[in-house]
Amino acid sequence: MRNWKILPQHEGYCLENVLQADAIEMFRKLSLIRAVQLKIEELYHHDEMKTPVHLCIGQEAIAVGVCQALKKSDYVFSNHRGHGHYLAKGGDLRAMIAELYCKETGCSHGRGGSMHLVDVDAGLPGSSSIVAGGIPLAVGAAFSSSRKETGLVSVAFFGDGAADEGVLYESINFAVLEKLPVLFVCENNFYAVCSPIFGRHAHDGIFKRFMGMGIPCHKVDGTNVLEVYKLFRKLAADARSGDGPAFIECPAYRWRGHSGAGSDVNMGYRSQDELDLWAKRCPVESYRDFLLNKGVITVTELKNINEKVDSDIEAAFIYAQKSALPAGNDLMKWLFSYGKG
Amino acid sequence: MRNWKILPQHEGYCLENVLQADAIEMFRKLSLIRAVQLKIEELYHHDEMKTPVHLCIGQEAIAVGVCQALKKSDYVFSNHRGHGHYLAKGGDLRAMIAELYCKETGCSHGRGGSMHLVDVDAGLPGSSSIVAGGIPLAVGAAFSSSRKETGLVSVAFFGDGAADEGVLYESINFAVLEKLPVLFVCENNFYAVCSPIFGRHAHDGIFKRFMGMGIPCHKVDGTNVLEVYKLFRKLAADARSGDGPAFIECPAYRWRGHSGAGSDVNMGYRSQDELDLWAKRCPVESYRDFLLNKGVITVTELKNINEKVDSDIEAAFIYAQKSALPAGNDLMKWLFSYGKG
Amino acid sequence: MPWTKVLVEKQEAILDEHHGEGQRILGYADSIREAFLQALDNDPNVYIMGQGVDDPTGMFGTTLGLHQQFGRKRVFDTPLSENALMGMAVGSAITGMRPIYMHNRPDFLLLTMDQIVNHASKWRYMFGGHGQVPLVIWAVIGRGWGSGAQHSQALQGFFMHIPGLRLVMPSTAYDAKGLLLESIADDNPVIILEHRWLLKRRGYVPKEMYRIPFGKGIVRRTGSHVTIAGVSQMIVEAQQAAEELAKAGIEAEVLDFRTLKPLDKELLFHSLAKTGRLVLVDNGWKTAGITAEICALIVEEGLDLLRAPVKRVTCPDIPTPAGYTLEAAFYPGQKQIQEAVQQLMNL
Amino acid sequence: MPWTKVLVEKQEAILDEHHGEGQRILGYADSIREAFLQALDNDPNVYIMGQGVDDPTGMFGTTLGLHQQFGRKRVFDTPLSENALMGMAVGSAITGMRPIYMHNRPDFLLLTMDQIVNHASKWRYMFGGHGQVPLVIWAVIGRGWGSGAQHSQALQGFFMHIPGLRLVMPSTAYDAKGLLLESIADDNPVIILEHRWLLKRRGYVPKEMYRIPFGKGIVRRTGSHVTIAGVSQMIVEAQQAAEELAKAGIEAEVLDFRTLKPLDKELLFHSLAKTGRLVLVDNGWKTAGITAEICALIVEEGLDLLRAPVKRVTCPDIPTPAGYTLEAAFYPGQKQIQEAVQQLMNL
Numbered sequence A, B: 001m002r003n004w005k006i007l008p009q010h011e012g013y014c015l016e017n018v019l020q021a022d023a024i025e026m027f028r029k030l031s032l033i034r035a036v037q038l039k040i041e042e043l044y045h046h047d048e049m050k051t052p053v054h055l056c057i058g059q060e061a062i063a064v065g066v067c068q069a070l071k072k073s074d075y076v077f078s079n080h081r082g083h084g085h086y087l088a089k090g091g092d093l094r095a096m097i098a099e100l101y102c103k104e105t106g107c108s109h110g111r112g113g114s115m116h117l118v119d120v121d122a123g124l125p126g127s128s129s130i131v132a133g134g135i136p137l138a139v140g141a142a143f144s145s146s147r148k149e150t151g152l153v154s155v156a157f158f159g160d161g162a163a164d165e166g167v168l169y170e171s172i173n174f175a176v177l178e179k180l181p182v183l184f185v186c187e188n189n190f191y192a193v194c195s196p197i198f199g200r201h202a203h204d205g206i207f208k209r210f211m212g213m214g215i216p217c218h219k220v221d222g223t224n225v226l227e228v229y230k231l232f233r234k235l236a237a238d239a240r241s242g243d244g245p246a247f248i249e250c251p252a253y254r255w256r257g258h259s260g261a262g263s264d265v266n267m268g269y270r271s272q273d274e275l276d277l278w279a280k281r282c283p284v285e286s287y288r289d290f291l292l293n294k295g296v297i298t299v300t301e302l303k304n305i306n307e308k309v310d311s312d313i314e315a316a317f318i319y320a321q322k323s324a325l326p327a328g329n330d331l332m333k334w335l336f337s338y339g340k341g
Numbered sequence C, D: 001m002p003w004t005k006v007l008v009e010k011q012e013a014i015l016d017e018h019h020g021e022g023q024r025i026l027g028y029a030d031s032i033r034e035a036f037l038q039a040l041d042n043d044p045n046v047y048i049m050g051q052g053v054d055d056p057t058g059m060f061g062t063t064l065g066l067h068q069q070f071g072r073k074r075v076f077d078t079p080l081s082e083n084a085l086m087g088m089a090v091g092s093a094i095t096g097m098r099p100i101y102m103h104n105r106p107d108f109l110l111l112t113m114d115q116i117v118n119h120a121s122k123w124r125y126m127f128g129g130h131g132q133v134p135l136v137i138w139a140v141i142g143r144g145w146g147s148g149a150q151h152s153q154a155l156q157g158f159f160m161h162i163p164g165l166r167l168v169m170p171s172t173a174y175d176a177k178g179l180l181l182e183s184i185a186d187d188n189p190v191i192i193l194e195h196r197w198l199l200k201r202r203g204y205v206p207k208e209m210y211r212i213p214f215g216k217g218i219v220r221r222t223g224s225h226v227t228i229a230g231v232s233q234m235i236v237e238a239q240q241a242a243e244e245l246a247k248a249g250i251e252a253e254v255l256d257f258r259t260l261k262p263l264d265k266e267l268l269f270h271s272l273a274k275t276g277r278l279v280l281v282d283n284g285w286k287t288a289g290i291t292a293e294i295c296a297l298i299v300e301e302g303l304d305l306l307r308a309p310v311k312r313v314t315c316p317d318i319p320t321p322a323g324y325t326l327e328a329a330f331y332p333g334q335k336q337i338q339e340a341v342q343q344l345m346n347l
């Protein structure tokens, strides 16, 4: 970690101006995302999910806080680490798991694999596994919104690695120029694969980089779902009402290896101490405890939520496992669209 | 011009800490660059220079001030508007004119044309006509300098248009990270072809864009050769001693059309008023008058300089015109280098 | 005037020979402009962007005044951020717009390959049919503008290799409009490479909107001795060569594929069945370019049709030189085509 | 372990058959690492960079520990700024360094096409021989890693089209080292595309530095009935197919071009003169790819040698699917090669 302060101060949870229903829904989603990933992890070594997975355990609060602030038809463009974004935005769970099993019933019919989740009806037009590749796409969706005057907001989720790419700079410039309703969400987990951010940027503060470009830049604790939500509720409203884009850095930590299941601390590029520090700040458990303590939710309600989550997941995995595989001779399907506009 | 203040306040010339020899040499170069371009302009309609030209009339002080602060072996990477950079850095005049005539004696043997001036011995490894294309190359030369510990400084000249390109952002990041001795010189003439900068950036101040990246950012009046020189003398020294890169915005105005000879005010994308405003601030004549007034140079010395400049130019054009054309069956020469390292 | 314009202005305005009595004659650039205008009028989701589309020269005249007529929301200049803007176009296409992104040189598309190849061309497939990218990418190649290696690349060979793209290279004013309207109507990414020298051409162009389907080539001249096939400005060269050859009694059939992706294989085989001899013409590089693919189709499926080796008349495998004496050696044209045909006939 | 590694680990470590008694056997990845090590040792201007070259997996083992041995000034990780870093590498090459820029997928090279195509490949020519770009670009293609369309592209067809580049695709541990050292020594931009499945191969690799010249292919197996030609991992597939075919009495000659730019045309024609039948193999897309060019060379210069149509066994023109049942249909291999040969023999 050298001298970089990567662990932000936790502000504590505060429910002011948050509806109880939203507070609970966010908990449900946090639980869902965490549980889905633990389940994937549990089964991954069976080598039946024959596609790389990029778990977002530790980063769930970003996706959940952001998406809770969005409408269903708002756009979210995701990246390789997309499970959280997809589920938080309301993507179909069964289709996601089936995609991990590369089944015909998968959200991309087994063509895309884990890095290409899609659910158009849920406002998820697709995800790019090219680092930063989805950023200009999100700008394009915001452009559609602006030209069609639909009032929809577009969100680009990307990592700290994407902040190295020039296309981000270009995208921000154009979004500012056209005052497009797009939110640039940088999930700073301090690593791109094994490369620490201090080996890629000369100094701290991704969000500071764009302050000179006329875009409001923010930083919010990515482990605090309520802070994320409240900030994005405001930013989404601003964007919707024509104020243009915003850039938001959300620090959080990736608990697992870059890809695949399990911890990778044994690789040596980061320390167990660093991981432990963050693990104490679990975005799911700390929020659960807070809700219980505040009486926002009862133990029974909690149990019900978790049971529902677990049974949904169970059903999704069974569905996926039982689904048919794509037929080899359907290989050439879907290259072109043949409806003429 | 909308609300953008594009014409900087002229600070007035100040010779403090400038050697007389340097002051005069800078005048000689300003005169040379101006005169060469007027000559090109005079002859261009003969259609004997069968390559597009991009004149830098009005912007000469940037190239001259910067290059006066450099050593001969320091690197300069130029762009499509490269006449000034080439001559200011000490590139061979005859080879340049011959290149404009696409002759075998041209600096690129007629292969490159006006946008690909080169003079390796003068520290001009080449120029790219892809907007911003030369920027990372200059970073690479600085990398060589750093790894070989030659103490050489590398300069990238580029326009405001290049500030739209993400490769600039990436290049700055890497240069800062590695503390490379590279100076990013943005010649802001407020237009990319006919596109005004206010149609491409949402707000004023290119140099402000990179302040959040850990690079010192400066702005200097690009019509004041002494201010440019003094700033770059310091920056080059800093870079040479290991302080890393700097970004410098130099506003100045392109008096002629984007390409070809003559004014383009009749095209309508900019006004005669705007041009007149800048023309009053001629970087060559105002400096000449200053030198004469201050007695730094006498009328006779001035005359001698100009006569030498004129006769050199005359000779260069004659040389170029008389030179042989590349032979068609030498077409395939120089694709590969066959010396093995 | 900058040298880039000089040679073009000196070109004769070729009149398309296939027009009938009383038919409307239009310039090539105007026919493109008319297609744009009608498409903009016809569908509010169509928009045009590109560096200089609203400037006084209007992209070689093809967009003149459109920004005034339709407003800058629909026809607008862009920053020089080719990669992000290609991505932005793709993103808008995915979400219901029909972007047309114009470039005055294909060379600049090299900055956008990530978005064209990794995103636009794969999007629909990658998501199993969820989503589509109705995007038109338009760029102009030229010859003889003395601009050197970075402003002259005819990249059709590159794009032909990429699954998921359409690749269109018209040669007449009629086709320019019909193929452009087809491209705008198509729900997939289309690359149109225009040739600067054709923009001065004139010909019959119907006023109404019409579309020419992709993958349908056309016989520009019938002949029985040899087939000359290609696209774009090389068709003009081929036609001129054919006229000269006719004087020597050699009747060449000239095939214009019009689109390279998809490619009208049947038309080629049909002609080859008659002539047995083939000269392929292209103003791109030879190696692994469009002519290579056509050769491959023949050795795979039409070998019996060949009575002689195939000749490829293309640019050599070298960057474009700036100097005009070298350009003259670099660019293939009528002369090289004639020579190739004559060599074939002597075999 | 992530799925990307599973199939690879399951591959058998093929032992290169051409090794003699007492010769040193080395793994393919180790042979690359040895070449890097020797080149770094040999010339202070050589340096290696790339996302992950210093990480615990060491670029599939090819750079393991090199950053410790030579320090991070010479072997270093990079930001994800592919285009600028490619330009930085080019700029350093122009000014005397000998960069090696590594990518774990060729797909990411699409972000750098401006620097590769507009700059590196043209630099020397554009300046009439002033300057050179001794740059090695190294990337790994794979198969069956379930990563989908943006992490699996075999872009040799793309690069083959570009004048000014070398294009190298080794298939044995011996060649990997010899061609890599040649590439580092060459004063021009070289693209090396390695195949993930070959990295587990083992074979005879001399300890000393040695170079294999570009443009010299090699006969991997002699045979008189049919020629199978290609590069990289497809050679392994071809060899296996040839062994099976031999059981049916068909003797296939297997040609490994080793470099696609330049291409050993003579070797091909020599073999064709004997067999008259050709199956071209490639794990890239078919249309306008490397097999297309080889077909073109034949119809131009070797038509008489052909006794039957040419078969191309390549990936179909479609983005790479992620699902394994589709991957199985997408990737060509031994089976498809055998079928193609059998079809040819029945003609």
Ligand SMILES: Cc1ncc(C[n+]2csc(CCOP(=O)(O)OP(=O)(O)O)c2C)c(N)n1
Pocket: A080, A081, A129, A130, A131, A132, A158, A159, A160, A161, A162, A163, A189, A190, A191, A192, A193, A254, A258, D051, D080, D082, D108, D111
């Ligand atoms: C342009 C590009 N370069 C390299 C890669 C390989 N790659 C895949 S994920 C990844 C790390 C990305 O890091 P970051 O953006 O911080 O996201 P995180 O994985 O940390 O969520 C890299 C380098 C890629 N997919 N795209």
Ligand SMILES: Cc1ncc(C[n+]2csc(CCOP(=O)(O)OP(=O)(O)O)c2C)c(N)n1
Pocket: B080, B081, B129, B130, B131, B132, B158, B159, B160, B161, B162, B163, B189, B190, B191, B192, B193, B254, B258, C051, C080, C082, C108, C111
């Ligand atoms: C990547 C790229 N896009 C577009 C062009 C076409 N082009 C050539 S010069 C130019 C304008 C550049 O403007 P600027 O950088 O401000 O330099 P100036 O001409 O004003 O000196 C453009 C757009 C190009 N050469 N490269």
Ligand SMILES: [Mg+2]
Pocket: A159, A160, A161, A187, A188, A189, A190, A191, A192, A193
């Ligand atoms: Mg990260």
Ligand SMILES: [Mg+2]
Pocket: B159, B160, B161, B187, B188, B189, B190, B191, B192, B193
């Ligand atoms: Mg400018």
